[in-house]
Amino acid sequence: MDQQVAILREQRRKSYLVRGIAFAIASGMCYGLYTGTLTLAETQGVWGEWFAGTEWGNGNPALSAFVITFVLAALAAGINDVFSGIWSVIVCAKNRQLGDLWKTIKTRPGLIMMVCAIVGGPLATIAYIVGLNSATSAGNPGVIVPIAALNCAIGAILGRVFFKQELNGHKIVGIIICLIAGAIIGGTSFAALGPEALLGCLFAFIAAFGWGFEGCVAGFGTILIDYRIGIAIRQITAGVLELFVMFPLLAILAGEAQVVPQLAAAAFTSPALPIFMLSGFFAMPAFSFWYKGNSMCGAALGMACNGMYAFWGPFFIWVIMGLLNIGGMAADYPPLSAIQWIGALIMVAGIFCIAINPADLFKTSKGGA
Numbered sequence: 001m002d003q004q005v006a007i008l009r010e011q012r013r014k015s016y017l018v019r020g021i022a023f024a025i026a027s028g029m030c031y032g033l034y035t036g037t038l039t040l041a042e043t044q045g046v047w048g049e050w051f052a053g054t055e056w057g058n059g060n061p062a063l064s065a066f067v068i069t070f071v072l073a074a075l076a077a078g079i080n081d082v083f084s085g086i087w088s089v090i091v092c093a094k095n096r097q098l099g100d101l102w103k104t105i106k107t108r109p110g111l112i113m114m115v116c117a118i119v120g121g122p123l124a125t126i127a128y129i130v131g132l133n134s135a136t137s138a139g140n141p142g143v144i145v146p147i148a149a150l151n152c153a154i155g156a157i158l159g160r161v162f163f164k165q166e167l168n169g170h171k172i173v174g175i176i177i178c179l180i181a182g183a184i185i186g187g188t189s190f191a192a193l194g195p196e197a198l199l200g201c202l203f204a205f206i207a208a209f210g211w212g213f214e215g216c217v218a219g220f221g222t223i224l225i226d227y228r229i230g231i232a233i234r235q236i237t238a239g240v241l242e243l244f245v246m247f248p249l250l251a252i253l254a255g256e257a258q259v260v261p262q263l264a265a266a267a268f269t270s271p272a273l274p275i276f277m278l279s280g281f282f283a284m285p286a287f288s289f290w291y292k293g294n295s296m297c298g299a300a301l302g303m304a305c306n307g308m309y310a311f312w313g314p315f316f317i318w319v320i321m322g323l324l325n326i327g328g329m330a331a332d333y334p335p336l337s338a339i340q341w342i343g344a345l346i347m348v349a350g351i352f353c354i355a356i357n358p359a360d361l362f363k364t365s366k367g368g369a
Contacts, residue, residue, distance in 0.1 A: 031283075119214045
C-alpha cells in the first residue's frame with residue numbers, strides 16, 4: 001500500500017513538473033510573439049512615417065532624432081503595457097480575483113511587485129524597445145533579442161551580490177558561455193550592420209540588466225502572489241509609468257513638450273493600435289507564464305526554459321516580418337545570420353547551464369538506468 005502511494009506521489013510530482021516546464025516554455029514563445037508583433041506595430045501607419053524621419057500627419061515636421069529614439073520608445077512601451085495590464089485585469093475578473101487584486105496591491109508583496117515594474121518597465125522595457133528600433137533601422141531587429149536574454153546570467157550575478165545566493169561552478173561556466181554568445185552576436189551585428197546595431201545591442205544589454213534585477217527581486221519577494229494577480233500589478237504599474245510619466249518627461253528633456261498630445265493622439269488613432277493590443281495580449285502570458293512556470297518547476301529551470309526566447313524572438317520576427325511579409329520585408333528577410341543563430345543556441349545552452357548542473361542530470365540519468 002505504501003509503495004503504491006509513493007508511486008502515485010512520484011507520478012503526480014512528475015506531472016506537476018512537466019506542466020511547469022510547459023508553462024515556462026510557453027512564456028518564452030509568447031515573448032517571441034510579443035516581440036514580433038510589437039516590431040510589426042511600429043512599422044504601420046503613422047509609426048512608419050515617424051521612424052522614416054519624414055513629415056507626418058497633416059504636414060507636421062519630421063521628428064528629431066532624440067524623439068524618434070527615446071520618446072517614441074516610451075510611447076510604444078506605454079501603449080503595449082497598458083493594453084497588457086487591461087488584458088491581465090480581464091483575466092483576473094474572469095477568475096473572480098478582482099477583490100484579491102485590490103487587497104494584494106496594499107500588501108508588502110504587492111509593493112515589491114510595483115518596484116519590479118518600475119525597474120522592468122520604465123527602465124528595461126523602454127531600453128528594449130530602443131534597442132529594437134535601433135536594430136530595425138539598421139535592417140535587422142532580431143539581433144538584439146539574444147542580448148536581452150542575458151538577463152538570466154545577469155540575474156544570477158545580481159542574486160549573488162544582493163541576496164548572497166550561491167554562485168557555484170556550473171553557474172559561472174553558464175555565465176561565461178552566455179557572455180561569449182553575446183559577444184558573438186553583438187560583434188557580428190556591428191560588423192555587418194554598423195553603429196546602429198551596436199547602439200541596439202547596448203540598450204538590449206541595459207534591458208537585460210533591468211530584467212535580471214527584476215527577476216531577483218520578484219523571485220525573492222513575491223512568492224505568495226498568484227501569478228495572474230502579479231502580472232496585473234506589474235503591467236498596470238509599468239504601463240502607467242511609461243505612458244504618463246516617462247513619455248512626457250522624455251519629451252520635456254528633448255525640449256519638445258508640445259509634441260506629446262500630438263503624438264499620443266496620432267498613436268491612439270493609428271491603424272497600428274489593434275496590433276499594439278495584440279502585442280500587449282502576448283506580453284501578458286510572456287510574464288505571467290514565467291511566474292507560473294517558476295512556481296511549478298523551480299525558478300532555475302523555469303528561467304532556463306523562458307530564456308529560450310533568445311531563439312523564439314528572432315524566429316517570430318522572421319515569420320511575421322519576413323515569411324508572412326506583413327511588415328513589408330522580403331520573404332528571405334534574415335532575423336539572424338547563420339553565426340548569430342549559432343550564437344543564440346549557444347546562449348540557450350548557457351542559460352540551461354546556469355539553471356541546472358549538468359552533472360546532476362548525468363547522475364539522475366545514470367541512476368534511472
